[in-house]
Amino acid sequence: MRDATIAIHSGYEVDPTTKAVAVPIYQTVAYAFDSADHGAALFNLEVDGFRYSRISNPTTAVLERRVAALEGGVEALCVSSGQAALNYAALNVSELGSNIVSVPQLYGTTYTLFAHVLPSQGITVRFAESDQPDAIEPLIDDRTRAVFCESVGNPAGNICDIAALAEVAHRHGVPLIVDNTVATPILLKPIEHGADVVVHSLTKFMGGHGTTLGGIIVDSGKFPWREHADRFPMFNRPDASYHGLIYVEHFKEAAYIARCRSVYQRTTGAVLPPLSAFLLLQGIETVALRVERHVENARRVAEFLRGDARVAWVNYAGFPDSPYHALAQRYLGGRACSLLTFGVKGGFEASKKFYDALGLVKRLVNMGDAKSLACHPASTTHRQMSEEEQRKAGVRPEMIRLSIGIEHVDDIIADLDQALGATGSDFGGLLTAP
Numbered sequence: 268m269r270d271a272t273i274a275i276h277s278g279y280e281v282d283p284t285t286k287a288v289a290v291p292i293y294q295t296v297a298y299a300f301d302s303a304d305h306g307a308a309l310f311n312l313e314v315d316g317f318r319y320s321r322i323s324n325p326t327t328a329v330l331e332r333r334v335a336a337l338e339g340g341v342e343a344l345c346v347s348s349g350q351a352a353l354n355y356a357a358l359n360v361s362e363l364g365s366n367i368v369s370v371p372q373l374y375g376t377t378y379t380l381f382a383h384v385l386p387s388q389g390i391t392v393r394f395a396e397s398d399q400p401d402a403i404e405p406l407i408d409d410r411t412r413a414v415f416c417e418s419v420g421n422p423a424g425n426i427c428d429i430a431a432l433a434e435v436a437h438r439h440g441v442p443l444i445v446d447n448t449v450a451t452p453i454l455l456k457p458i459e460h461g462a463d464v465v466v467h468s469l470t471k472f473m474g475g476h477g478t479t480l481g482g483i484i485v486d487s488g489k490f491p492w493r494e495h496a497d498r499f500p501m502f503n504r505p506d507a508s509y510h511g512l513i514y515v516e517h518f519k520e521a522a523y524i525a526r527c528r529s530v531y532q533r534t535t536g537a538v539l540p541p542l543s544a545f546l547l548l549q550g551i552e553t554v555a556l557r558v559e560r561h562v563e564n565a566r567r568v569a570e571f572l573r574g575d576a577r578v579a580w581v582n583y584a585g586f587p588d589s590p591y592h593a594l595a596q597r598y599l600g601g602r603a604c605s606l607l608t609f610g611v612k613g614g615f616e617a618s619k620k621f622y623d624a625l626g627l628v629k630r631l632v633n634m635g636d637a638k639s640l641a642c643h644p645a646s647t648t649h650r651q652m653s654e655e656e657q658r659k660a661g662v663r664p665e666m667i668r669l670s671i672g673i674e675h676v677d678d679i680i681a682d683l684d685q686a687l688g689a690t691g692s693d694f695g696g697l698l699t700a701p
């Protein structure tokens with residue numbers, strides 16, 4: 268099936284007892300056992316079934332199967348937010364004293380998790396100078412447990428060469444973990460290019476309506492955990508917290524996601540509520556259609572901004588002179604994402620005037636909504652960083668990040684146009700770029 272069909276049908280068959288066509292919301296915490304023996308068999312993982320919704324839930328399971336199908340993975344685990352997904356994805360390969368090597372262009376909270384929170388638990392994250400494979404490789408050593416990147420950086424808009432990063436990671440026996448939130452599997456499927464684990468904030472384009480937080484971790488099923496047993500003992504030795512089970516033996520190619528569920532989800536419980544899973548499934552039904560419109564609207568907006576004399580610069584991978592144009596062709600099929608950044612002439616103060624004058628386009632910190640949204644990263648998502656850290660993350664003081672929605676494009680452009688009028692450079696070109 269193609270993506271548009273998978274997004275509507277995968278992971279669910281008409282319910283055999285009720286014949287419900289829409290995915291039912293299983294608002295239940297627990298599931299009855301037929302007998303003591305049945306309960307024991309479920310706990311021993313000898314039979315399939317549900318026990319308790321902190322571990323799994325039938326509504327959430329449909330969402331897991333559907334996103335796994337869209338990404339081309341073997342299995343997935345839904346969690347309560349994108350951040351929970353990133354935390355679990357990292358912890359699941361880590362141990363005290365191990366490290367993760369990351370590109371520097373990251374979502375602000377992911378940077379905080381990596382730079383401050385994981386280190387407080389004895390896990391170091393080494394930030395490379397750039398997203399280039401030759402900047403990543405020298406940082407990998409025998410304590411490295413993963414290479415991490417965002418396929419398309421938020422807000423930097425950089426596009427990572429996933430195949431090259433996977434090659435470097437695999438040469439050193441470590442998996443590549445990719446946050447695919449900005450691109451979505453509609454534009455890019457990292458597993459096809461060698462990624463081992465894909466993480467999403469479902470809150471953004473996947474859910475698509477700015478109503479519901481959620482995250483997911485998708486396991487490609489391809490990383491050879493057995494071959495690298497010295498580096499990854501957690502998948503290869505009996506797990507005392509799970510009556511001596513060995514993940515690679517019991518779960519075979521789904522060892523990574525099974526351990527994530529039975530260790531982290533079971534014991535620390537960042538659970539996605541079934542109602543949220545339902546709402547996210549509703550959103551995903553239209554993701555292929557929406558992304559198409561997001562992409563087309565963003566192209567029109569980027570062209571408008573670039574042609575406007577009040578605008579100093581526009582960062583959009585769809586422009587032939589963008590440093591990421593070739594990667595956009597290769598990885599996104601030429602469909603540059605609908606997240607773009609720009610600066611108005613007059614620098615920080617003029618950007619603020621523009622931002623405050625927006626009407627239709629909402630001022631907030633979110634993206635991937637049907638609504639067009641604008642964010643000023645330096646004062647919000649990336650404000651914990653020093654200016655030097657911001658620069659490495661691809662954030663400039665005057666930068667405005669737009670997430671272009673699916674409204675009529677002329678209405679979006681009209682709002683941007685009137686807000687540019689408030690910047691004080693109406694007579695385009697009179698003010699010079701900062």
Ligand SMILES: *Cc1c(COP(=O)(O)O)cnc(C)c1O
Nearest residue numbers: 348349350374421448468470481
């Ligand atoms: C929003 C976002 C996250 C965090 O997701 P939440 O669902 O808000 O926790 C992680 N990575 C990227 C790229 C994001 O845009």
